[in-house]
Amino acid sequence: EKWVYSFGGGKAEGRADMKNLLGGKGANLAEMSALGIPVPPGFTISTEVCTYYYANGESYPPTLKDEVMTALGQVEEIIGLKFGDVANPLLVSVRSGARASMPGMMDTILNLGLNDKSVEGLAKRSGDARFAYDSYRRFIQMYSNVVLGVDHHNFEEVLEEVKEDKGYRLDTDLSADDWKKVVAKYKDKVKEQIGKPFPQDVHDQLWGAVGAVFGSWMNQRAITYRRLHEIPEAWGTAVNIQSMVFGNMGEDCSTGVCFTRNPSNGDNEFYGEFLVNAQGEDVVAGIRTPQQLTISGKQAQSSDLPAMEECMPEVFKQLNAVRHKLEAHYKDMQDMEFTVQQNRLWMLQTRTGKRTTKAALKIAVDMAREGVITRKDAIKRIDPASLDQLLHPTLDPKAPRKLLARGLPASPGAASGKIVFSADEAEDWVVNKKEKVILVRVETSPEDIGGMHVSEGILTTRGGMTSHAAVVARGMGTPCVAGCGEIRVDYAAKTMKVMGQIVKEGDVITLDGSTGEVFLGAVPTIQPEMTGDFGTLMEWVDTIRTLKVRANAETPLDAATARKFGAEGIGLCRTEHMFFDPKRIIAMREMILAENETGRRAALAKLLPYQRQDFIDLFEIMQGMPVTIRLLDPPLHEFLPQTEEDIAEVAKAAGVEPSVVTARSAALHETNPMLGHRGCRLGITYPEIYEMQARAIFEAAVTVSHETGRSVVPEIMIPLVGARKELDLMKAAVDKEAAEVFAEKGHSVPYMVGTMIELPRAALLAGEIAETAAFFSFGTNDLTQTTFGMSRDDSGPFIEVYRQKGIYEHDPFASLDQAGVGELIKIAAERGRAARAGLKLGICGEHGGDPASIGFCQTAGLDYVSCSPYRVPIARLAAAQAAL
Ligand code: ADP
Ligand code: MG
Ligand code: MG
Numbered sequence: 001e002k003w004v005y006s007f008g009g010g011k012a013e014g015r016a017d018m019k020n021l022l023g024g025k026g027a028n029l030a031e032m033s034a035l036g037i038p039v040p041p042g043f044t045i046s047t048e049v050c051t052y053y054y055a056n057g058e059s060y061p062p063t064l065k066d067e068v069m070t071a072l073g074q075v076e077e078i079i080g081l082k083f084g085d086v087a088n089p090l091l092v093s094v095r096s097g098a099r100a101s102m103p104g105m106m107d108t109i110l111n112l113g114l115n116d117k118s119v120e121g122l123a124k125r126s127g128d129a130r131f132a133y134d135s136y137r138r139f140i141q142m143y144s145n146v147v148l149g150v151d152h153h154n155f156e157e158v159l160e161e162v163k164e165d166k167g168y169r170l171d172t173d174l175s176a177d178d179w180k181k182v183v184a185k186y187k188d189k190v191k192e193q194i195g196k197p198f199p200q201d202v203h204d205q206l207w208g209a210v211g212a213v214f215g216s217w218m219n220q221r222a223i224t225y226r227r228l229h230e231i232p233e234a235w236g237t238a239v240n241i242q243s244m245v246f247g248n249m250g251e252d253c254s255t256g257v258c259f260t261r262n263p264s265n266g267d268n269e270f271y272g273e274f275l276v277n278a279q280g281e282d283v284v285a286g287i288r289t290p291q292q293l294t295i296s297g298k299q300a301q302s303s304d305l306p307a308m309e310e311c312m313p314e315v316f317k318q319l320n321a322v323r324h325k326l327e328a329h330y331k332d333m334q335d336m337e338f339t340v341q342q343n344r345l346w347m348l349q350t351r352t353g354k355r356t357t358k359a360a361l362k363i364a365v366d367m368a369r370e371g372v373i374t375r376k377d378a379i380k381r382i383d384p385a386s387l388d389q390l391l392h393p394t395l396d397p398k399a400p401r402k403l404l405a406r407g408l409p410a411s412p413g414a415a416s417g418k419i420v421f422s423a424d425e426a427e428d429w430v431v432n433k434k435e436k437v438i439l440v441r442v443e444t445s446p447e448d449i450g451g452m453h454v455s456e457g458i459l460t461t462r463g464g465m466t467s468h469a470a471v472v473a474r475g476m477g478t479p480c481v482a483g484c485g486e487i488r489v490d491y492a493a494k495t496m497k498v499m500g501q502i503v504k505e506g507d508v509i510t511l512d513g514s515t516g517e518v519f520l521g522a523v524p525t526i527q528p529e530m531t532g533d534f535g536t537l538m539e540w541v542d543t544i545r546t547l548k549v550r551a552n553a554e555t556p557l558d559a560a561t562a563r564k565f566g567a568e569g570i571g572l573c574r575t576e577h578m579f580f581d582p583k584r585i586i587a588m589r590e591m592i593l594a595e596n597e598t599g600r601r602a603a604l605a606k607l608l609p610y611q612r613q614d615f616i617d618l619f620e621i622m623q624g625m626p627v628t629i630r631l632l633d634p635p636l637h638e639f640l641p642q643t644e645e646d647i648a649e650v651a652k653a654a655g656v657e658p659s660v661v662t663a664r665s666a667a668l669h670e671t672n673p674m675l676g677h678r679g680c681r682l683g684i685t686y687p688e689i690y691e692m693q694a695r696a697i698f699e700a701a702v703t704v705s706h707e708t709g710r711s712v713v714p715e716i717m718i719p720l721v722g723a724r725k726e727l728d729l730m731k732a733a734v735d736k737e738a739a740e741v742f743a744e745k746g747h748s749v750p751y752m753v754g755t756m757i758e759l760p761r762a763a764l765l766a767g768e769i770a771e772t773a774a775f776f777s778f779g780t781n782d783l784t785q786t787t788f789g790m791s792r793d794d795s796g797p798f799i800e801v802y803r804q805k806g807i808y809e810h811d812p813f814a815s816l817d818q819a820g821v822g823e824l825i826k827i828a829a830e831r832g833r834a835a836r837a838g839l840k841l842g843i844c845g846e847h848g849g850d851p852a853s854i855g856f857c858q859t860a861g862l863d864y865v866s867c868s869p870y871r872v873p874i875a876r877l878a879a880a881q882a883a884l
Contacts, residue, residue, distance in 0.1 A: 004067040007033040008041020009078040023238035025097030041078040042242030043071035050236030084202035089118035091244040094209035098237040103446045104225035106216035111139035115200040133179035147212040245346040247339040248279040255339045260327040263355040266362025357389040361533040384851040384878040393525030407484025409516035410470035415457035415479040416510040416522040423451025430454040444469040457511040479513030545879040548864035559621040562869035569626035571866020572844035576634040604692040615700030633719040635673035679720020698741035722761040724768040758782035766828035770835040780845030816853035851878035858882035
């Protein structure tokens with residue numbers, strides 16, 4: 001078996017498509033090397049070693065050491081240096097790299113291979129003792145922190161002392177001798193902290209670092225990140241060991257991060273930042289303000305510092321060539337890391353670049369137009385769930401606002417919330433106090449992930465567009481303003497100061513992540529539009545998909561939103577939702593609490609005009625598209641009056657004593673209302689309810705059809721059917737009402753009567769039921785509850801534990817349980833269609849807007865999915881992807 005894969009010198013044993021084995025970083029380093037792009041030589045220890053390590057009591061495969069030594073030897077040969085050599089020491093970096101990029105893993109260790117002797121060799125060879133000792137002290141600090149567990153502050157204190165002693169202000173004031181002293185003190189510190197000297201044997205250093213990478217796979221940060229992003233533990237991480245190049249050897253050296261296209265807006269322009277005379281993560285850490293790569297980038301950021309295009313034109317040309325080469329090769333926007341050592345460019349990483357949804361759409365549409373990819377590829381590239389970012393409100397341009405400060409537009413979207421100053425507080429406020437928060441930090445680090453995840457928005461005072469906060473926020477779709485230098489944060493006092501003003505923890509601010517502005521207080525927002533690249537992609541989507549997409553809507557506003565987002569009808573109009581309005585709820589309660597049919601009919605007569613008008617509005621807005629109306633369904637307790645005031649009101653409306661209402665309310669109490677007197681059981685026991693609703697629907701349909709001359713096709717849906725006979729009775733009642741209304745008005749409309757399939761019994765008996773039903777709509781919220789025997793409202797406390805223990809992979813209420821609930825759907829579809837050819841099939845639970853569930857609906861042969869209006873574009877895209 002082979003455990004180690006080499007790259008460098010224009011060759012490589014790995015390839016980009018070997019990510020599972022080599023991790024993303026290793027696979028792409030190999031690919032770049034094979035493409036002839038300058039990559040410092042190195043090798044990758046495969047993810048299988050990680051798996052082996054954990055399966056075998058944290059030990060390595062017996063042949064690993066030999067393979068590593070051989071690979072190291074090849075590196076030594078390519079660059080003519082020797083690992084551990086006193087005169088010409090080879091230094092390496094040790095970098096973790098899982099299949100998916102994973103913050104939370106071990107930090108990279110740079111300059112490994114330095115010790116008290118080789119540092120002198122480095123000093124001689126480079127002719128720069130200051131650089132050599134600075135590199136050594138960086139290595140001691142990084143290694144001691146990451147591998148030996150010595151906290152950073154130990155080293156920071158030492159450095160501060162030395163600086164104070166000498167009266168220095170900046171690190172750059174230290175001479176070679178000063179760094180030598182720092183190194184000695186660092187080593188003392190390590191000994192004091194761990195009771196052992198800092199390892200001088202370079203092989204001990206190397207294996208210590210390798211062990212730390214594998215160890216970090218199981219650290220808390222990594223585990224949390226994997227849980228949030230559903231990354232399986234079994235994947236493991238690879239370790240990359242790569243010869244060092246130095247961006248910190250002087251003014252002709254630099255290090256940076258760049259994107260082949262603009263990751264914020266998708267523009268086809270080279271985009272990136274770099275620091276002169278700097279090493280490693282200095283750019284990402286936001287320690288100094290970076291310079292822009294291009295002149296236009298510099299102008300866009302109104303930066304005073306020269307762009308690389310101006311101050312290092314030759315290197316810029318090389319880098320720009322690599323940009324074109326990599327993008328053409330990968331056919332997607334790349335995110336790259338590079339270092340320039342003495343005017344020589346080295347690429348250290350490339351990967352598919354994270355981007356905002358807006359940029360993703362622009363890049364996909366542009367690349368399809370450029371002929372780089374097909375339209376189908378463009379459609380496949382967009383994560384349907386990510387569209388959510390564009391379907392949310394932005395700041396109302398007309399709303400008054402008070403600008404507090406301006407930072408970088410690091411992740412688009414607008415958000416308001418109460419400010420908190422730590423990730424832990426953010427989690428506490430959101431989870432326990434149910435508050436919406438904006439997380440304010442000087443800068444963020446991987447430990448803050450949990451708090452960032454729950455925050456509405458993120459504000460940092462330091463760091464650029466590629467800082468941790470910016471990258472993570474874009475990935476999460478959370479609005480972020482980064483590098484807002486005008487704001488001074490005081491963590492101890494839990495305040496921030498800006499323009500002489502103090503803003504305290506708990507005060508509300510608003511962020512506009514698209515402009516980088518920060519406002520005091522909450523600023524109102526407006527609705528999004530589906531235009532530009534978004535509109536174009538959605539047009540392409542509609543030529544591909546075969547599933548129709550409808551919306552769950554009952555109010556005119558929801559129906560109008562649904563149409564705007566391209567819904568092709570209403571798949572679920574929940575009539576009970578039309579009665580929560582304060583004016584109506586009294587009559588509704590009166591109806592529910594009536595003692596007999598006469599009382600109920602009196603209350604229903606009050607509801608009829610409201611109901612009729614609602615349907616008129618819906619039919620008008622939907623302009624002839626199908627509208628599925630579900631007759632009254634709710635567990636009655638949802639409507640029972642709770643307060644004395646409510647009881648008095650209902651009593652007055654019904655003309656009875658409050659005590660009568662109280663008694664009736666008590667009599668209606670149910671132990672398990674979700675499985676109680678609801679759905680068609682109401683229609684069976686009180687047929688007058690469904691009669692009124694059917695009458696309202698037909699009167700409205702006749703009116704609109706007569707007035708507009710357009711067809712109106714109501715699809716009347718009977719809920720919670722478990723036996724064919726229930727549906728037979730209810731359909732007969734609806735048909736009778738239709739005949740009466742059509743006769744009265746002298747005008748008729750076509751209509752359908754169908755049912756929801758939301759009980760396992762209904763799914764199993766679908767063949768019989770389809771003899772009466774003209775359509776089925778799978779009510780997967782209830783079908784999930786009834787199949788699992790698990791209440792959606794009560795599953796919160798245990799479902800997370802179930803997921804952690806791997807009993808359920810997903811929350812079955814969020815993503816359809818294909819194995820169980822899905823099987824019932826397939827059975828119902830098959831038996832239903834066998835009984836009635838062309839039986840119309842749809843889904844109207846939450847799952848109708850979940851991309852994975854939509855994929856299932858396509859396979860199961862459904863005709864349409866129905867989801868909340870804001871998810872309609874997501875469903876359209878997911879449906880197209882399912883059809884590809
Ligand atoms: P991450 O996964 O956090 O990006 P990396 O392994 O990419 O970590 O390394 C962090 C930083 O160290 C990057 O800026 C990278 O460019 C730099 N780096 C890594 N290996 C080397 C090397 N061999 N020579 C110079 N810089 C390196
Ligand atoms: Mg890192
Ligand atoms: Mg990196």
